[in-house]
Amino acid sequence: MTTPSVSDDRQPTHELSVDPRLVRGPLKGYHHVTHVLLADRTWIKCREPRAEILWFDRRCFKSEEELLRVLKKHDIACVPDVVAIGGTDFQGFIEGRTVGARRWWSSRSVSDAIFDQLVDVFREMVRIRPHMLQAERRCEPEDRPEDGDTDGFLERLIVFMEEQVYERNRPQFEGLFRELGVADESFTRLRKAVSGLTSRPFCLLHADLHRKNLIVDPRGRLWVIDWELAMVGDPLYDLATHLYLMRYPAWQENRMTQEWCRVVERVHPGSSRGWEVDLSRILEFKRAQSVFTDVIRVALKLREQAEFSWVGLPAAAARLQRILTAAAEPLGLENVPAHKQIMAALVRWHRESDTVVMNASDAS
Template sequence: MPPLSRPPRETRALFRNAGAALPTRHAALLERCVERRLRGPAQVLSGHHNTNHVLRLGLLPAVLVGAVPFARLKYRVPRETVEVVPRIWPREWDVLRVVCRFLPEVPRCLAVLGDNHSLHVYRGGTVLSDRGPHGRIGEGLMRQFAAFFARTAGIPAGELPPLPEDWPADGDSDGFLRRLVRFTEERVHRPHRPRFGTLFDAVGIPEDAMARFLRGLHPLTPRPFALLHTDVHRANVVVRRNRIAVIDWELALFGDPLHDLATHLVRMGYDKEEQARMTALWAEAMTRAGRAELTAALHDDLGAYLAFEYAQSVYPDVLRAALALPPHATADDFHAAAHRIGHALSRAREPLRLVDVPPEPHLIDALRHWHDAQNNPATPR
C-alpha cells in the first residue's frame, strides 16, 4: 500500500495545474468537507481583498486536490473592497496557474469552489509584517526582492491569460500610466463621490486631483511590458528559512515594470536611502537576467510612478480610514483615522500640487461631520 503522505500518481497528474476543475461529484464532496471544517475553530487571516481560512482536510478530500492529507491549506473567500487598480484578470487562479510554473515557491491554487472561492497550498513561515510593519529589512532580503522582480518579468507573456482588448500595447509605457490614472478617476474617485465627496473636499483633496497629476506628467520612455504583481509589501511576503515567497496575486497586471518597483518602494515603507539601494539592486538584477531594456530611463521615469502611487493612494486611504470607523467611534478611532489621512495627504502634496495639508484637528472635525451624517441622516451635512 502506498504511503498516505502522497496522493496516487494519476491524481497528482490530474491536479498538478493550479485551479484544476474538479468533477461535479468531487467538487460537492470537497465543498461539504470545507464547510464542516469552517464550523470548527480555524485560523482566519484577513486582508483588504480576501478572508483566508487556514484549515486541514482529511485523506479523501486531500487526495482529490493533490494535497498532503491533514496538511494546512488556505481557503480564500473574496471580500467586498475598494477597487484601487484595474483587475484585468478577475480570477486569481488563472494567473497562479502560470506563475507557479516559473516561481515554484508561490503557493498553488488546488481547486476552485463555487464561483470565486478557492483552495490553496498554505505557505508556512513568518509574514514579513509580523517582524515589524516598519524598519529596515536588510540587504539580504532586498536582494531577494530584486531577484523576484527579475524572475517575474521573465515569465513569458504568451503564457499569461488574455488581456482586455483595449489594454495598452506592449511597450506603451505612457499609455499604461495614463490608463492607471484614468482608472483612478473613473473607477475610484467618481463612483465614491456621492457618499464621500464632502469628506474628500473637507480634508483638502481637490476635485480635479487626477487632472492636476496629469498636468505635471512628462512623456515616458517606452519599455517592454511584463507581468507585474503590483502589491509587494510586507503583509504579502512569507519568509521561511530566510527565503521569501510573495503571495496574493489577485491584483496582477501586465505593464511597465517600473510600476511594480514603485509600488514596492512606497508600500514597503523604505526610507530614502533604502529606496535608492532597492532601485539599484532592481536594475542590477534585471541586467543580470538579460533584461536591461526594462531599466531604460529608469531615473527619469521612476519618479512619475512614485508620484502616481502617492497621488492615487489618497482615495483608498481616505475611504478605508472612514469605513473603519465603528458606529460609536471613540476619540482614539478618529485620531487614528485622521493620522492615516494626514500621512496620505503629506505624501501626495507635491504630485497633487496641494497648497497645504490640513492639521490633524481639522481632519478629525471633517471625519466627525462625515461620520455623524452617515450614522444620523437627519444631521445637517
C-alpha cells in the same frame, strides 16, 4: 501565517469534505476571511471575500489560480502550488512567517538573505513577457495599452482611480474630499505631473509586493503570495509600488533600486530605461492614489463600530494630514488643511452621512 487567496467563485469552506478539527481560522484580512484546512492530505488556503469591504484596486486576471499555474509552467519558483480538490482549484498553504512579522521590523530594513531573494523575484518577473501569460483576463482588449506604452499604462490606472474610486464614491464623500482640497481638477494636475514617461518593455507585475505578501518558510526561503492584483505593464511601476509599500530606510531603498536596475537590464535590456526621472513620477502617482483610497478607508473606519470613534479621531486626522502632505505636489494642493480642520471635516462628514441615512429611512 499567510493570508490565503482564492477566486470569488470558490467553493465555500463549509461545503468541502474536511474534518472541522483540521481547520485553522477564520483569519480576518482586510479584504477576505481566510481558512487554512487539510483536505485530501493537503494543506490548502480558502479565502472568502468580505462583502462589506470596498475594493479600490484594478484587477487584470480573472483567476489567480489559473495565473499561478501559468507561472509555474514558466518556472517561477516563488509562487504557491495550486491543487485541484473536488473540481475546484486551491492554493497550497505556505507555512512560515511574513517579512513584517518580526517585532524588530520597525527598523524597516530587511536582512541580506531576504533582500537578495527579493531581487531574484524581480528577475524572475521581468522575464515573463506579455505573450507568455496565457491566462484569462478581466480587462477588455481596448483597456490594455500596447507593449511599451508606459504613459498609456499609467493613464489606465488613473482612469480606474478616477472612475471606480472617486466618481463611484462621490455621492457619499464629495463634501469630505472638497474640504480636504481634492476635486475634479486634481486629476488634471496629476496627469500633468506624471506624463511623459520613457517607453519600457512590459512584463509581469505583482503590483502589491509588501511585507505581508512575502512569506519566509522555516528553511529561510521567500515565497510571494496574493497575486490577485497582478497585471501586465511597466516594470518600473512594480519597483515603485514595492518601494512605496516597504518603506525601506533610504540606504536600502537606494540599494534595491540599483540592484533592480542591474538584474532587469541583464534579463531584458531597456527595462530600466529612464528610471532616474520616471521613478519619482510613479512614486508621485502612488502618493496621490493613497489620498483617494485612504480618505474613504479612514472615514469609514471611524464608523466601523456602532458609534463614531471619537477616540480614534485625532489619529485618523493625523494620518490623512500626512497623506495629503505627501501628495500635495502631484495633486496641486496649495494648502494642506491643519490637523484641527481635518478633524472637523471628518466630524461634519459623519453627521451629514447620518442625516442622509435618516432622510432615506424617512422617505422609505
